Amino acid sequence: MQHGNDVWIVENSGVCSKLLDYEPGAPIISTNGQFKLAALLLIAEGCPLHYASDFDPEGLGMAQRLLDRYPEHVQLWRMGLEDYSKTSPLKELSNEQVEKLKSTRDSELLEVAEDMRRLRKAGYQEALVELMVVDLREKHVKLKS
Numbered sequence: 001m002q003h004g005n006d007v008w009i010v011e012n013s014g015v016c017s018k019l020l021d022y023e024p025g026a027p028i029i030s031t032n033g034q035f036k037l038a039a040l041l042l043i044a045e046g047c048p049l050h051y052a053s054d055f056d057p058e059g060l061g062m063a064q065r066l067l068d069r070y071p072e073h074v075q076l077w078r079m080g081l082e083d084y085s086k087t088s089p090l091k092e093l094s095n096e097q098v099e100k101l102k103s104t105r106d107s108e109l110l111e112v113a114e115d116m117r118r119l120r121k122a123g124y125q126e127a128l129v130e131l132m133v134v135d136l137r138e139k140h141v142k143l144k145s
Helices: 013-022 037-044 057-069 081-086 095-103 107-119 125-144
Strands: 007-010 028-030 049-052 074-076
Touching: 007 013, 007 125, 013 028, 013 125, 049 057, 049 125, 057 074, 057 095, 057 107, 081 107, 081 125, 095 107
Parallel strands: 007 028, 007 049, 049 074
Antiparallel strands: none
16 A cells, blocks of 8 residues: 555445445545454554544544544545534434534534434435545545545
8 A cells, every 4th residue: 555545434335335436446445343453553644634524423433433533534424513414414313412412522523413412313324325425536546546
């Protein structure tokens, strides 16, 4: 692997597969909800990581942990308040899930967590695939040049 290449990480393996259908060869991996050793090795290689997850307490929690642990390597990808809104959140959050959102500290994630607490609804990254493809194509084409 070339030092410094951007890597795109998604939580959901189905989303990963769809993105690769649209942009074969793009440097994308799926964590299946857990940040695996392979992804940590990419950080050790100095790769900038663009991380995207579902808009649920677990997804925001993982993003927060990654930002806490690797702030110089991890950038959030399609995890802002506008993106949350575009997922048309429908799935009800339990009281326990709403409580988990209180551990969010990153300013961008905090906006999302506050809106999730207000709406008590989760959103899913499948709704953002088309936008993610645009992001990938823009960055991947630049990397290939």
